[in-house]
Amino acid sequence: MPGSGQARGAWGWHPLDSRWAQRVVDAAGVVPGELVLDIGAGNGALTAPLVRAGAQVVAVELHPGRADRLRRRFSDAPVTVVRVDAADLRLPARPFRVISSPPYGISTPLLKRLLSPGSRLVTADLVLQRQVVNRWVDGRAPGAARWSRYYDTSLGIRLPRKAFTPPPQVDSAVLRIERIRKGPAAQR
Numbered sequence: 001m002p003g004s005g006q007a008r009g010a011w012g013w014h015p016l017d018s019r020w021a022q023r024v025v026d027a028a029g030v031v032p033g034e035l036v037l038d039i040g041a042g043n044g045a046l047t048a049p050l051v052r053a054g055a056q057v058v059a060v061e062l063h064p065g066r067a068d069r070l071r072r073r074f075s076d077a078p079v080t081v082v083r084v085d086a087a088d089l090r091l092p093a094r095p096f097r098v099i100s101s102p103p104y105g106i107s108t109p110l111l112k113r114l115l116s117p118g119s120r121l122v123t124a125d126l127v128l129q130r131q132v133v134n135r136w137v138d139g140r141a142p143g144a145a146r147w148s149r150y151y152d153t154s155l156g157i158r159l160p161r162k163a164f165t166p167p168p169q170v171d172s173a174v175l176r177i178e179r180i181r182k183g184p185a186a187q188r
């Protein structure tokens with residue numbers, strides 16, 4: 001499969017209700033001017049409250065129609081829309097945050113990428129399947145021995161199924177990741 005986003009069914013989605021999107025952004029505590037990646041931005045459910053919070057947003061969206069709609073919707077806002085597979089995303093060279101509700105099917109490769117050596121990730125607030133969040137919080141996720149030296153993980157807000165339309169079959173929560181120490185390449 002050329003990119004995880006092109007897997008069968010990857011375009012099926014569960015957009016976040018705008019009130020829940022606002023809660024996710026409020027809980028993340030954005031400081032105006034921060035660089036925030038919204039990965040799998042869809043129609044901009046999280047992008048909109050991020051803009052209101054004063055973030056400089058990079059909205060990553062692979063679907064061509066959704067990427068076009070994002071460009072039109074946020075043409076007057078500090079939003080850069082990037083149409084790319086999240087698996088191939090080039091990470092910013094300066095410190096950045098991620099606040100996103102990505103497709104659940106790409107959670108693991110996305111997290112591996114964000115936590116890879118040299119990443120300037122400062123925090124991530126990711127809406128994920130609750131089981132996946134538990135694995136990351138309990139230190140059972142792949143590569144924990146390495147990344148847990150540099151990052152803390154914790155359970156953020158829990159989202160009821162009705163926070164999405166249509167409601168998914170699984171429970172969701174925010175996985176909060178915070179850098180505690182600079183990684184080897186980031187120290188240079």
Ligand SMILES: C[S@@+](CC[C@H](N)C(=O)[O-])C[C@H]1O[C@@H](n2cnc3c(N)ncnc32)[C@H](O)[C@@H]1O
Binds near residue numbers: 006015039043061
């Ligand atoms: C679960 S939806 C969430 C949309 C939006 N963040 C929200 O909360 O309403 C995930 C989005 O990721 C996009 N997507 C799917 N695979 C992708 C990939 N590999 N790279 C980037 N975006 C992808 C889908 O088109 C969809 O818009």
